[in-house]
Amino acid sequence: xxxxxxxxxxxxxxxxxxxxxxxxxxxxxxxxxxxxxxxxxxxxxxxxxxxxxxxxxxxxxxxxxxxxxxxxxxxxxxxxxxxxxxxxxxxxxxxxxxxxxxxxxxxxxxxxxxxxxxxxxxxxxxxxxxxxxxxxxxxxxxxxxxxxxxxxxxxxxxxxxxxxxxxxxxxxxxxxxxxxxxxxxxxxxxxxxxxxxxxxxxxxxxxxxxxxxxxxxxxxxxxxxxxxxxxxxxxxxxxxxxxxxxxxxxxxxxxxxxxxxxxxxxxxxxxxxxxxxxxxxxxxxxxxxxxxxxxxxxxxxxxxxxxxxxxxxxxxxxxxxxxxxxxxxxxxxxxxxxxxxxxxxxxxxxxxxxxxxxxxxxxxxxxxxxxxxxxxxxxxxxxxxxxxxxxxxxxxxxxxxxxxxxxxxxxxxxxxxxxxxxxxxxxxxxxxxxxxxxxxxxxxxxxxxxxxxxxxxxxxxxxxxxxxxxxxxxxxxxxxxxxxxxxxxxxxxxxxxxxxxxxxxxxxxxxxxxxxxxxxxxxxxxxxxxxxxxxxxxxxxxxxxxxxxxxxxxxxxxxxxxxxxxxxxxxxxxxxxxxxxxxxxxxxxxxxxxxxxxxxxxxxxxxxxxxxxxxxxxxxxxxxxxxxxxxxxxxxxxxxxxxxxxxxxxxxxxxxxxxxxxxxx
Amino acid sequence: xxxxxxxxxxxxxxxxxxxxxxxxxxxxxxxxxxxxxxxxxxxxxxxxxxxxxxxxxxxxxxxxxxxxxxxxxxxxxxxxxxxxxxxxxxxxxxxxxxxxxxxx
Numbered sequence: 001x002x003x004x005x006x007x008x009x010x011x012x013x014x015x016x017x018x019x020x021x022x023x024x025x026x027x028x029x030x031x032x033x034x035x036x037x038x039x040x041x042x043x044x045x046x047x048x049x050x051x052x053x054x055x056x057x058x059x060x061x062x063x064x065x066x067x068x069x070x071x072x073x074x075x076x077x078x079x080x081x082x083x084x085x086x087x088x089x090x091x092x093x094x095x096x097x098x099x100x101x102x103x104x105x106x107x108x109x110x111x112x113x114x115x116x117x118x119x120x121x122x123x124x125x126x127x128x129x130x131x132x133x134x135x136x137x138x139x140x141x142x143x144x145x146x147x148x149x150x151x152x153x154x155x156x157x158x159x160x161x162x163x164x165x166x167x168x169x170x171x172x173x174x175x176x177x178x179x180x181x182x183x184x185x186x187x188x189x190x191x192x193x194x195x196x197x198x199x200x201x202x203x204x205x206x207x208x209x210x211x212x213x214x215x216x217x218x219x220x221x222x223x224x225x226x227x228x229x230x231x232x233x234x235x236x237x238x239x240x241x242x243x244x245x246x247x248x249x250x251x252x253x254x255x256x257x258x259x260x261x262x263x264x265x266x267x268x269x270x271x272x273x274x275x276x277x278x279x280x281x282x283x284x285x286x287x288x289x290x291x292x293x294x295x296x297x298x299x300x301x302x303x304x305x306x307x308x309x310x311x312x313x314x315x316x317x318x319x320x321x322x323x324x325x326x327x328x329x330x331x332x333x334x335x336x337x338x339x340x341x342x343x344x345x346x347x348x349x350x351x352x353x354x355x356x357x358x359x360x361x362x363x364x365x366x367x368x369x370x371x372x373x374x375x376x377x378x379x380x381x382x383x384x385x386x387x388x389x390x391x392x393x394x395x396x397x398x399x400x401x402x403x404x405x406x407x408x409x410x411x412x413x414x415x416x417x418x419x420x421x422x423x424x425x426x427x428x429x430x431x432x433x434x435x436x437x438x439x440x441x442x443x444x445x446x447x448x449x450x451x452x453x454x455x456x457x458x459x460x461x462x463x464x465x466x467x468x469x470x471x472x473x474x475x476x477x478x479x480x481x482x483x484x485x486x487x488x489x490x491x492x493x494x495x496x497x498x499x500x501x502x503x504x505x506x507x508x509x510x511x512x513x514x515x516x517x518x519x520x521x522x523x524x525x526x527x528x529x530x531x532x533x534x535x536x537x538x539x540x541x542x543x544x545x546x547x548x549x550x551x552x553x554x555x556x557x558x559x560x561x562x563x564x565x566x567x568x569x570x571x572x573x574x575x576x577x578x579x580x581x582x583x584x585x586x587x588x589x590x591x592x593x594x595x596x597x598x599x600x601x602x603x604x605x606x607x608x609x610x611x612x613x614x615x616x617x618x619x620x621x622x623x624x625x626x627x628x629x630x631x632x633x634x635x636x637x638x639x640x641x642x643x644x645x646x647x648x649x650x651x652x653x654x655x656x657x658x659x660x661x662x663x664x665x
Numbered sequence: 666x667x668x669x670x671x672x673x674x675x676x677x678x679x680x681x682x683x684x685x686x687x688x689x690x691x692x693x694x695x696x697x698x699x700x701x702x703x704x705x706x707x708x709x710x711x712x713x714x715x716x717x718x719x720x721x722x723x724x725x726x727x728x729x730x731x732x733x734x735x736x737x738x739x740x741x742x743x744x745x746x747x748x749x750x751x752x753x754x755x756x757x758x759x760x761x762x763x764x765x766x767x768x769x
Contacts, residue, residue, distance in 0.1 A: 642697075642761040647689050 004056070005085040005102040008049055008112065008155060009165075013148035015045030016141050023137035033137045039127040042140035046123050046147055050116035056083065057109045064106070064523070080105070080523035082224075084157060091160070095217035103157035103223065107524040110365065110517075111154045111297055114372045115290050119147045121493035122289075125380055126281040128489035129387060139179060139279065146172035150290050154297065158222040159208045162298065166204065166262065169291045170197045176286060177278040189277040196271040199597070200261015207254030211305065214247050223301055230304040231527055239308055252305060252312040256319075259295030263349050265323045267596075270589045272346055276338040280383030283338060288345050288379050289372040296352045296368050300361040300521075303528035307359070313532070317357025317442055321449045324350030328456035330586050332463065336393050337382045340464045344419070345375055347457060351434055354450060359532030360437035361525040366508050366517050367434060370426035373504050374418035377497035381412035384486045384494065385468060389479055395464060400473030404483050407491050409469050411498035416465050418501040420458040421554045423547075429505035432547045436510075439546060441533065451553050458557025466565045511543050670714035677714065681707035694752065694759040698745050705738045 018041055026033035063081040071078040082105035090100040104112075123143060130139050149172060153165025170193075178190030212221060215229050229235060238244055259265070264272035275287050286292070299306055299316070306313060324347045331343035348371050355364035386393055388405055402409045418425035421432065431454060439447045473480065485491070508517035637648070658665075680703055687700030709731035716727020753759055 642764060643689055643692070650685065650689070 003085055004052065005083060005104055005155065006087060007052055008056075008102075008116075009148045009151040011045040011049045011052070011148075012144045012151065015041055015144035016148060019137055019141035019144060023135075023141055026137060032134055035127075035131065035136055038137045038140055042144055043120065043123045043127065045144060046116060046120040049147070049151065050113075050120050053109070053112045053116050056104055057113060059083075060104065060106070060109060082106075084224075086157075096212070096221075098158065098160050098221055100161060101157040101222070102155045102161070104155065105524060106520045107297075107300060107365065108154055110369065110520060112151065114369055115150050115154060116147070118289050118372055118376050118497070119150070119285060121496060122281050122285040122376065122380070123147075125284075125383070125490050125493040126279075128487040129281055129383055130279065131487075133279075135179065139176075142172055142175050142179070143281070143285070146176065146286060146291075150294075153294055157224070158220075158226075159204075159211075159298075159302070160221055162301070163201075163204060163208070166258075166294065167201065169286070169294070170194065170201070170262075173197075173275065173286050173291060176282040177275045179278055179282070183277075186277040189271075189274040193271040193275050196268050196593075197261045200258045200268050203254040203256075203261070204258025207251045207256075207258060210247055210251035210254065214244060214251065226302065227304040230308055248305075248309050249311050252309040253315065255298070255302070256312060256316055259298055259353075260319070261295075263292050263295030263353070264346050265295070265349060265353060266319050266326065267589060267592060269323060269327070269346055270593065273339055273342040276336070276342050280338065280379060280386060283342070284376045284379030284383065287342065288375040292345060292349060293352065293368040293372070296349070296356060296364050299353075299356045300365050300525055303361045303525040306356075307528035307531045310532075313357050313359060315357075316353050317438075317446055320350045320353030320355075320357050321446050321453075322350070323347070324354060324453045325449055325456065326350075326585075328453050328460060331460040332456070333586065335396055337385065337395050337398070337464065337468065338379075338393060340395070340460060341375070341378055341382055344378075344457070344461065345371075347453060348375065348419070351431065351450070351453070354442070354446065355434045355437060358438050358442035358446070359529055360434070360441070361529060362518050362521040363430070363433045363437055365521060365525075367430040369507070369517070370418065370430040370501075370504055373497055374415045374426055374501035377411050377494060377501050378415040378419065380490070380494055380497065381408050381415060384408040384411075384490055387486055387490070388483050389475065390482055392475075392479060395467040397474050397476060398468045399471040399475065400469070401475075401483070402469040405485055407485055407494060411494035412465070412469070414498035414501045416461055418505075420461050420558060421454060421550055423551060424502075424505070426501050426503070426505035428547075428551075429509050432543075432550050433508070433510055435550050436543055436546045439541075451549060454550055455553040455557040458554040459561050462558045462561035463565050466561060471565065511547065670711075670718050673714035673717075674711055677707045677710040679707075680704075680710065692760050692762055694749055694761055697761065698742070698749065701745075702738060702742065705734060709734055 019038055022033040022038055022041075060081065060083060067078050067081050082103055084101060084103045086099045086101035088100060089097075091098040123140070126140065126143060130136050133139065146169060149165045149168025151165070153162050153169060156162035156165060174190045174194040177193050178187045181187050181190075208221070211226070212219065215226070219225060219229065230239075239248065257268075261268040272287060272292065276283055278287075306316075327343045327346035327350060331340050331347065334340045334343060348367070352364045352367045352371070355361075355367060385398070385401060385405065385408060388401070388408070389398065392398065414425075418427040421428045435447065435450055435454070438450050475483070486494075506514055508515055510518075684700045684703030684705075684707060687703065688697050691697055691700065712727045712730045712734075716724060720726050749759065752764075756763065
């Protein structure tokens with residue numbers, strides 16, 4: 001079973017190869033390749049990958065159970081099992097030895113289950129959504145490639161293999177944001193996403209190398225080895241020395257910079273709202289459910305390292321909280337339905353980092369899991385609305401769609417119910433756990449920020465729902481004739497994910513003592529959390545009380561939203577609700593990037609262009625001139641007469657013979 | 666009594682010099698080709714002379730080489746003459762001094 005791990009990324013990669021070839025083969029025809037075949041193949045391989053993940057998960061669970069019963073029998077704590085497969089050497093350079101290997105443990109399994117599962121559903125949805133697009137085959141090929149890279153990212157047995165997938169999903173994100181590249185704005189959004197992510201990736205790489213320095217040259221760079229090294233009590237003294245502690249803080253902070261790039265946290269967050277230029281299934285799959293959560297995944301994967309760097313965890317918690325509240329406020333001012341959801345994603349990612357920052361890695365992953373369901377259904381529902389309104393994305397020109405699009409409405413209602421945190425939806429359980437952990441381990445400051453963000457989340461999400469579905473219709477008369485429910489291939493994912501958004505929270509319903517999810521992750525992140533929690537023994541107030549606060553915040557947000565936007569009333573005439581203040585609020589980080597990132601580079605570029613370039617060109621000119629001179633000298637030998645040539649070559653031959661025979665003479 | 670190839674080699678050198686002189690001096694491409702043939706045959710003659718010196722009257726080592734060389738020379742003459750014809754058709758002359766387009 002173990003040696004089938006490579007198939008997980010290989011299946012979608014195979015789909016990419018076939019669909020890519022089909023897309024190329026059909027490039028000349030006006031219609032493109034046959035949509036039935038392309039759609040079938042594009043869906044088949046992710047589904048196969050999902051089934052394989054399920055089988056592997058079953059086997060791993062069985063293995064874990066047997067190990068657990070054994071260790072109870074023997075009274076010894078045995079290592080939790082994990083499937084691993086090494087494909088071979090990858091990098092051999094001096095002390096550095098990196099194998100290309102995959103590792104399937106409980107954390108990987110949970111990530112893979114929803115990556116391939118939701119991925120398959122979104123592939124199915126895309127078949128309906130992109131059916132009329134000329135680039136259908138190319139689109140499906142990119143989606144398959146994305147899935148393959150995402151699986152590599154999650155399945156990698158060390159940070160370097162993860163980095164390979166990390167870059168791969170970045171590439172696919174770039175390709176898919178700029179999918180409709182005939183519009184220049186889409187192309188620049190793609191470029192922006194790519195460039196901003198490069199800054200983060202640099203942090204990731206340097207962070208890994210610093211980590212390797214800490215562990216000492218020659219050590220193996222796999223998650224297993226890293227965890228073992230940082231768990232080993234023998235290294236505690238070494239980690240306590242100021243120099244190593246500083247190095248560790250730097251290393252973890254740099255890794256976190258990588259996560260801020262991929263997961264759109266302060267300061268590298270501006271690319272995600274712009275990334276909405278891509279087709280809606282892309283926004284749902286890449287920019288909501290899977291890729292953007294890989295930062296949280298990485299932190300949980302290296303929980304043992306971060307558990308030793310408490311300073312970094314504080315930074316992560318505060319950055320997460322700041323991002324959550326900033327994005328929630330920004331989401332209030334958006335008119336584009338996808339932008340609202342994009343800022344909502346940034347805000348929810350902030351929640352996840354907040355959870356990780358207070359040491360609740362498993363809760364962070366749980367929120368990743370539930371968020372994948374409800375945000376995917378919200379995006380897919382938004383896509384369905386856009387599809388129904390012939391491409392309209394402005395919520396000021398929507399309204400009253402609940403009756404016309406019943407399936408879409410029901411699905412988005414489920415997503416809305418989950419994200420605002422009303423009782424027993426998916427978001428209720430995960431957000432509530434976050435709030436509880438933040439209250440116990442993070443202090444009252446972070447808790448009040450998180451609570452305020454929960455209220456803001458309810459406010460902007462309810463605003464969106466009111467403006468799209470409940471308020472009086474403001475749809476253009478011409479468009480409203482064509483309003484139609486989406487095809488079946490788009491409805492099925494909506495149904496499944498809508499039900500998921502309501503139910504998946506019960507995998508870890510702490511208050512009613514369902515903790516399946518936590519037990520799965522306890523082998524992976526348990527030791528790290530035990531270290532972090534050991535300092536704070538105290539228990540907070542009853543979880544029911546904290547949940548009550550959370551629900552109260554949500555209800556307040558919902559009521560305020562109904563009070564403000566009940567009639568779909570807007571200050572129209574094109575002005576922002578709060579004028580320039582909101583504009584400044586939204587563009588603050590673009591400005592920051594310009595000052596911190598672009599200006600210094602521009603200065604360096606100016607110096608290079610105006611001083612260094614002429615200097616280098618001058619030196620090159622001298623060489624060029626020398627070569628030219630030599631050439632014109634040699635050209636004198638080039639006579640046009642055949643006979644002269646012959647004579648010269650005979651002369652040369654004679655000289656050569658004389659030289660060879662010089663000892664005989 | 667051993668065979669001394671002196672006379673043969675002198676003859677071969679003489680033939681070679683005549684061939685080389687023809688190639689260098691003649692302006693007609695046809696004669697240049699004939700000069701090349703002459704040089705080839707001079708080489709063949711020296712092969713046979715040295716063969717007689719080193720492997721005796723019955724040794725065939727050096728005598729086989731001219732056979733190959735003659736066959737190649739025949740083929741080469743064929744191609745050479747065909748090219749000569751085609752050059753003449755396009756240029757209307759065989760004067761080598763007029764073939765100076767390469768320099769530009």
